[in-house]
Amino acid sequence: MKVAVITGAAQGIGSRTAEVLAEAGYALALMDMRSCEATLAAVQQREADAKEFRGDISDEGVVIRAVAAVTKRWGGVDVLVNNAGISFIAPAEHMQVEDFRRVLEVNLVAPFLLAKHFGAMMLKQRAGSIVNVASIAGMMGVSDRSAYNASKHGLIGLTRTLAAEWGGRGVRANAVCPGWVKTEMDAADQARGTYSDADITGRIPMGRFASADDVARAIAFLADPALSGFINGQALPVDGGWSVDASWESLRMSKR
Helix, strand or coil, X not given: CEEEEEECCCCHHHHHHHHHHHHCCEEEEEEEXXXXXXXXXXXXXXXXXEEEXXXXXXXXXXXXXXXHHHHHHHCCCCEEEECCCCCCCECHHHCCHHHXXXXXXXXXXXXXXXXHHHHHHHHHHCXXXXXXXXXXXXXXXXXXXXXXXXXXXXXXXXXXXXXXHHHHHCEEEEEEEECCECCHHHHHHHHCCCCCHHHHHCCCCCCCCECHHHHHHHHHHHHCHHHHCCCCCCEEEECCCHHHCXXXXXXXXXXX
């Protein structure tokens, strides 16, 4: 049986990733600070063996206890999806250091802790795949998101370093880099009045937001050694072309 650990599994990309991996036959360890009841119900309908692990993954003790529980239940792990993340929108000159640090703790330190401890299991097996959910904000700058951008740039750097260290021992590390995705996080950010749907769709050559399913299927691809077994250390944009289109708006819109 293949086993996958997914953080941020209660909603959005994490929840949909759980459903996609359940359909592919994975047993699932679902990690979140909030209840994963809805995700559990969805994956159990797909006949997946799944268990919820609640706690703050930036706390190393929480991670260590989860590793012990996963080991006891399934004996090992094949895939780690570091999906959990938080956003904080503020001009850099107004950013409070405690807010900056909290974003780094959740978005960068926690993935390191999970990779360290679950990766140790994979290294013993000499097989495994780590998929980090970064962002196009980890490949370029987006104003008013200094903490988020820094965390995602760091996550891509961590991904590449783990790929270099562990690839020779059978453990791959890759990242997906979504553009704007229609999730609860987007709804919360838009509620602040900082951008509209049109701001996003006008910037994307494909003219729409990503869906959680778009990202989940990219994660599933990178997780599967039969499909991506020689892909290691890569940051895959899932952004509808946002990161490659240098056109100005009128030129981009003229191609619709």
